Amino acid sequence: MPKTTLEKADNQIGKFKNPTTMLSISPVVPSFSLTSAKYLRSPSSSSSFFPKLSRLFFTSSSATPSNSTETLPRVNNAGLKLNETVDEVSKGKIRLDSWISSRVHGVSRARVQSSIRQGLVSVNGQVIDKVSHNVKPGDEVNCTISKLQPLKAEAEDIPLDIVYEDHHLLVVNKPPHMVVHPAPGNPNGTLVNGILHHCSLPSVAAYSNQEDDDEEEVFSDDEEMSSSSVRPGIVHRLDKGTSGLLVVAKDEHSHAHLAEQFKLHTIERVYISLTCGVPSPSLGRIDVPIGRDSNNRIRMAAIPGSLSRGRARHAASRYKVIETLAGGGSALVEWRLETGRTHQIRAHAKYMGVPLLGDEVYGGTKNMALSLLQKRVSRSDQEEILELVSRMDRPCLHAIVIGFEHPCTGEIMKFSCPPPPDLAEIVGLLRRSGRE
Incomplete structure (x- = not known):
């Protein structure tokens, strides 16, 4: 690799030093390592790349409908009417769409919002077409649920997993x-x-x-x-x-x-990623608001202390280093989201000084990754590392687990799926090539 390229990469690393004095990280976080789940994929070849995660990837019950799953009739709900007074026990104000959604079960919030925008909702006799209108105790709300809107997306024969x-x-x-x-x-x-x-x-x-x-x-x-x-x-x-x-x-x-x-944040979401460098500490919770980056409108940014000024919204992520790779040049990191902000993991990782490998938008550039890895892997693997990192054209991020309550049966369901080949391949190489 040309020396000038490495020099440029070294200069970039200075932008992402760990801002440990700025991080809002809880020192004590309950254990949340990946655990077995009911509906897991069989491991195929991925367990050899992820031996420390292999307990996830065992053969279990097949991914077919449960016998207890009840078939409920699909209800249109068009024309359903609501005529109620906002309860006096309600505290303060609440958005109109939120209040109606809490009173009409089985109707999506998007459909409630559509009903409001179509002029089908009135408050105290006055038509309200703003979904964020605040209602207060004593307000009389009249609502008629709108008709189903036709789909505009076209069906395409695309293979699905x-x-x-x-x-x-x-x-x-x-x-x-x-x-x-x-x-x-x-x-x-x-x-x-x-x-x-x-x-x-x-x-x-x-x-x-x-x-x-x-x-x-x-x-x-x-x-x-x-x-x-x-x-x-x-x-x-x-x-x-x-x-x-x-x-x-x-x-x-x-x-x-x-x-x-x-x-309500009751959905379990677990991600794994590869980072440029290793998070410090190795276990923690990041509680830093996320908002639009004022210097780059296509990306988000973690903005400390901006919540009260309205520039950003509350965002919290828990993370854990599963494995340090390539002598500290990279790490396999598990993330659990407490909120669901746009680009949350990517923005929080950048804020910590360890952007995701392959994430060019948030600082995980190829030059940065190669500079960190070049000095820490064996000479025999440097060429292969260079090739794999150069080919990585996406952030190394995979949603590995999702868990939720079945909406009709109440059964707790949990699913896991191994990472795709591009991520598994680079993890395997970084693992075996790192120097002691």
């Missing part, structure tokens, strides 16, 4: 580089297009963009949503470059129930 499916939901292992839903610039070839070819989805879920005034964005893990996006059945999302597990609702009741679990 379906981990589990029943009458109400499916769990999909999304490959890297696949966009989750149609949006400007990506009208087809998305996960949603493929799912629509595989099965029908609730037409109510052609969502408009959710306002973010006071509520956490329920439908976001890692990807920003365009205002004209179509999201049939999608409860949460993964960034285009992120691989791993997504749960998709097949009816409106399931969608509303799952969305509520995300809102």
Whole structure:
């Protein structure tokens, strides 16, 4: 590797020194290492690359519908009316869409918002078309649930890796580089297009963009949503470059129930990543708000102390170093999300000074990774390391576990899927080539 390239890489590393004095990290965090789950994929070849995670990847019950899964009729709910007074025991103010959603069960919040925007909701006799309108105790609310909106996404015959499916939901292992839903610039070839070819989805879920005034964005893990996006059945999302597990609702009741679990933070979400460098300390909780980066509008940023000024929103992530690789040049890190902000893991990792390997947007550049690894791997492996890192064209991030309560049976379900070959290959090489 040319010396000048290494010199440039060394200069970049200075931008990402661990800001240990700034981190808001809890010193004591309960153990949350990856544990066995009921619906796990068999290991195939991935367990050899991830021996410390191999307890996850054993053969277990097959990913088929449980016999206890009840088939509930799909209800349209169009024309359903609500005429109630906001309870006097309610404290303070509450958003109109949130209050109606709490009173009308089995109807998605997106559909409630659509009803409001169509002028089908009045407060004290006055039509209100703003979903974030605040209601107070004593307000009389009249609402008529809108008709189902037709889907605008087209079905496409795209191969899908379906981990589990029943009458109400499916769990999909999304490959890297696949966009989750149609949006400007990506009208087809998305996960949603493929799912629509595989099965029908609730037409109510052609969502408009959710306002973010006071509520956490329920439908976001890692990807920003365009205002004209179509999201049939999608409860949460993964960034285009992120691989791993997504749960998709097949009816409106399931969608509303799952969305509520995300809102209440009862969904279990575990990610693994490769970082440039090793997080310090090796176990902790990052509680730093995330907002739009004022210097780069396409990315987010962790902004300490900005919550009260409205620049960012509460974001908390727990992390644990599973394994130090390449003599400290990289680490395999487990992440658990307490909130679901856009690019949350990527922004928090950058804030800690250990951006994800392959994440060019958040500082995990090829030059930075190669500079860290070059001095720590054996000479015989340097050329292969150079090739693998140079080919890595996405953040090394994989959604490895998802757990939730089944919306119809109440059964606690948990799924896991091994990382894809590109991530497994580079971990295997870093593991065996690191110097003592």
